[in-house]
Amino acid sequence: MKRKLVVAGLAAALSAGIATTAFAQAKPETLVKQRQSAMTLQGKYFGPLGGMLKGAVPYDANVVARNAGYLETLSKMPWDGFAEGTKGVKSAALPVIWSDAAKFKQAQDQFMSAVTALVAASKSGDEAKVKAAIGEVGKNCGSCHDNFREKS
């Protein structure tokens, strides 16, 4: 019975287009969809923080702390999706991602560091510090898009 349900669960997962193979075997199109999904969710949880920085959204320390925690996890997720094999898949990714992999890696590391600093700031209870940290994350979003993403 249990086994049947497990198999049903996996079958449903499969029918939902979920890869049950290891990452390395995922189709290029799947990798692109996954990395874009991570970016979409980074936008979901960074968006309100950017709004707080601009004063468009009321400052809420609890939302900052929660979103910063989410972003820490999400900030690790896109990168393995930029596998060499995805070069031919239509997306906004620029060729420099693969021609200057070291520069791209550095941008990833800087972004992840900025998010880690935001998590730390969000625990400080110091609004000015938090806002500076939000600004740093936003700066990293922007410079990474400027360098590695086609202008839309």
Place this chain on the structure above:
Amino acid sequence: MKRKLVVAGLAAALSAGIATTAFAQAKPETLVKQRQSAMTLQGKYFGPLGGMLKGAVPYDANVVARNAGYLETLSKMPWDGFAEGTKGVKSAALPVIWSDAAKFKQAQDQFMSAVTALVAASKSGDEAKVKAAIGEVGKNCGSCHDNFREKS
């Protein structure tokens, strides 16, 4: 200078289609894209665990622990995307999500509990326990899709 970069970052975020408004003000299409992104990433990180359960992927306790941690965060992300205002947006979501919100909420809670149990199991070092917990998560993926998602 710093301010200029921050503004550039936010402008880039905006041009990338990232909502800088609070969740409640996000467009229905954006909410659907965000909830689908959360499901896509749940697939990315659950997939290999399902593969380990079936024996299609070699068991790796470190991958299980990492993915379980990621899934704990991801398991919280889709639900606010099923706002009433998204009913009219094309997706595989079934109307029962809104007509029986309590049932849908229960399914969410059960799924999140199963993921929390998987995180705990992944810290136990007990492979049999981990595999049973993976099975429970898969069962929840499957039953939720059966009840609330159009067959593809």
